[in-house]
Amino acid sequence: MQVIKYAFQQHGDERGMLVALEEFKDIPFEIKRVYFMYETKSDIHRGFHAHKNLEQILICIHGSCKVRLDNGLEKKVVSLEKPYEGLYISNDMWREMYDFSEDAVLLVLASDFYHEEDYIRDYDEFIEFSRKKSR
Numbered sequence: 001m002q003v004i005k006y007a008f009q010q011h012g013d014e015r016g017m018l019v020a021l022e023e024f025k026d027i028p029f030e031i032k033r034v035y036f037m038y039e040t041k042s043d044i045h046r047g048f049h050a051h052k053n054l055e056q057i058l059i060c061i062h063g064s065c066k067v068r069l070d071n072g073l074e075k076k077v078v079s080l081e082k083p084y085e086g087l088y089i090s091n092d093m094w095r096e097m098y099d100f101s102e103d104a105v106l107l108v109l110a111s112d113f114y115h116e117e118d119y120i121r122d123y124d125e126f127i128e129f130s131r132k133k134s135r
């Protein structure tokens with residue numbers, strides 16, 4: 001399984017750091033939605049779904065968290081600990097976010113608006129979906 005983790009360009013000077021993200025340049029898709037999660041308790045696991053079409057980039061802009069990715073054949077855990085790191089997640093990855101630090105803010109850039117019907121929330125359905133895709 002290929003994990004795509006970007007290290008975005010950091011613009012730093014004596015005032016501090018700045019990261020700028022532009023669609024189709026730093027981010028490989030049109031950014032149609034931005035959301036973020038914070039105050040996630042350390043024992044909480046979120047996600048547990050894949051998507052039919054959505055592409056996303058996850059950036060832990062403060063604190064840290066882990067993401068477990070599962071493509072139906074393999075699983076990998078990725079740590080997000082730096083505000084300039086972005087994890088690309090294609091639609092066909094089952095994802096789980098966990099191990100949030102108390103101060104974690106997880107920012108997500110998404111290629112589409114929120115559509116509940118785009119979610120695959122049943123694991124067996126996800127396995128069937130990924131098998132059909134790889135046929």
Ligand code: T46
Pocket residue numbers: 033035037046047048056058095097108113114
């Ligand atoms: C994903 C992972 C990384 C909205 O109303 N609009 C939105 O854009 C989103 C993302 C959520 N919501 C509502 C739906 C739920 O009532 O916010 C509530 C929490 O969403 P959810 O349980 O889907 O959150 P997570 O953390 O399980 O998953 C989210 C994204 O939904 C998902 O697409 O890939 O983060």
